Amino acid sequence: MTTIRALQTTLAAEHAAVYVYGVLGAQTSRSAAPDLYAALTAAYTAHRGRRDLLTRTIADLGADPVAAEPAYTVPAHLDTSDRVMREAATLEDDCASTYANLVANTSGVRRRWAIMALNDAAVRVLAFRGAPEMLPGADEYTDR
């Protein structure tokens, strides 16, 4: 996989993350679930920032950044905080895997940035009640 292709794949994942976090935030009451709302808002902001940076990076490399899809599939029945959290944790797990693959296909400062994003996703999983893993982002070692 080329660096550009890996960056495009990561950008596509961030487009999806921004969309899904928007939906999760809309399903969450700021007054009834303030902690969850704040965690979702922080995650949305972080992913939007990374999406924008990826877009600029790809453009700087002379490629056309992949565009967001008009809409993404979001699980139904996001009617409880528990389900919203589970969806957010799954989303961060997926992002961790995506950034782990970006690490493998970059070097230097871009690789370091990808590692930081991977670490951020792994830690954010815990905020949404996900469980610690031996190797977050490395799906082939999930059971270790």
Added chain:
Amino acid sequence: MPARPHPLPSTATTRRTAFGVALAGLAALSACDASRDEPSAASGVSASADPDADLVSGLSDQMTALLGLAASIEATYPRLGPSVRPWRELHEAHLKVLGDDTAPAPAHRRRFAGPDAALRELRQREQRFQPRLVDASVSAQSGPLARVLACMSAGVAQRLVPQGNATRLEAG
């Protein structure tokens, strides 16, 4: 799909041999990387060259030392087992992925200033080790090895998050 390292063989007889086996697998995968940012990282590496052998060896030594500290704390203060065991299991798993199946040294009781001080020492050393994993990932010649080391850094980062830091689950 991007190249990914496979679970590594655990039949090697010595640490150095094990690293060779582990890195051979990672190197073979990295050879599939057609293009990366820098030429040195793009051409793939041969197993015989082992360009990351010293890096992995150094990390393995550090993990073994942390493992020894955790085991000493557990031997000295058995009631701290639930706090220390996750660290021990984490480093055992990471060493296995790196191909180091050297039998751990037997745990010895050690003099600490107390259980709290022992836990504090372990945590501080883990905090210092986590950025070393990040730096090692950045400097790895092999992309698949870099990926695994980055995932290890994330695993340590997760364990460093204070327990009870999860978002409170309100009725909703």
